[in-house]
Amino acid sequence: MPGAVGKELMLDQAIRFGAILDQPKFEGERTILEVGSGSLGISAFIPDKVIGVDIAFAECPAPNLQAVRASALHLPLRDRSFNRVVCSDMMEHLTIEERPTAIQELLRVTKGHLFIACPCDEAARRTDRRLMKLYRSLGIRPPDWLEDHLLKRIPDNQEIEGPLGERKACWKVVVGESAKAHFIVSLLIASRWLNRFWERVFSGRPERAKSIGSCRILQGRKYYRRLWIVESP
Numbered sequence: 001m002p003g004a005v006g007k008e009l010m011l012d013q014a015i016r017f018g019a020i021l022d023q024p025k026f027e028g029e030r031t032i033l034e035v036g037s038g039s040l041g042i043s044a045f046i047p048d049k050v051i052g053v054d055i056a057f058a059e060c061p062a063p064n065l066q067a068v069r070a071s072a073l074h075l076p077l078r079d080r081s082f083n084r085v086v087c088s089d090m091m092e093h094l095t096i097e098e099r100p101t102a103i104q105e106l107l108r109v110t111k112g113h114l115f116i117a118c119p120c121d122e123a124a125r126r127t128d129r130r131l132m133k134l135y136r137s138l139g140i141r142p143p144d145w146l147e148d149h150l151l152k153r154i155p156d157n158q159e160i161e162g163p164l165g166e167r168k169a170c171w172k173v174v175v176g177e178s179a180k181a182h183f184i185v186s187l188l189i190a191s192r193w194l195n196r197f198w199e200r201v202f203s204g205r206p207e208r209a210k211s212i213g214s215c216r217i218l219q220g221r222k223y224y225r226r227l228w229i230v231e232s233p
Helices: 007-021 099-109 121-138 144-152 157-166 179-188 192-202 206-213
Strands: 032-035 050-054 065-069 082-088 110-119 170-175 225-231
Touching (some): 007 082, 007 110, 007 179, 082 099, 099 110, 099 157, 121 144, 121 179, 157 225
Parallel strands (some): 032 050, 050 065, 082 110
Antiparallel strands (some): 110 225
């Protein structure tokens, strides 16, 4: 993901990382690799050591995050070197042509389980277009991540599962928050005052993140995000 994910997205982070933390297969004691971590990522919620890979770190990394500046297309890491690999909300910031290479690299460095999460399919794209329309109608500059979603085009389901299938990987899909819930959450992270509130609520509290990441109230028929739990082939 271009640039660091700052604290202003703490509520959104709690939802997407909480869904990962809630998975039994994520439990473990060894170091985590997060590709596209920014300066916080999953390290904002857990005490575990995290190796965070990103193309840039706009803020000082979290104390438990070891920053590695590199591209997801060329990870400077050995084959099968991590039992837990996380890639959350990064695929939509790559071009369509780059996504298969990134997935191949993620699989290459995974020894145990890979967790890929991202907005997916037409309901997510429609939600982002509605958000952009709202920002423009209010005369407010849209966030960089939203502009990038529309520029790069949010992936289809097959863009993730195609490369996984080519490597004969096995996976399970967990549906994330609904498109409607994401639209509301996006409005709730637009205020800096609310951002500081969400930070106090969730920072360093994995159980709270798990609760909101698996909350049924946020679910619906038309989802915004999907989580793939992939076993190393």
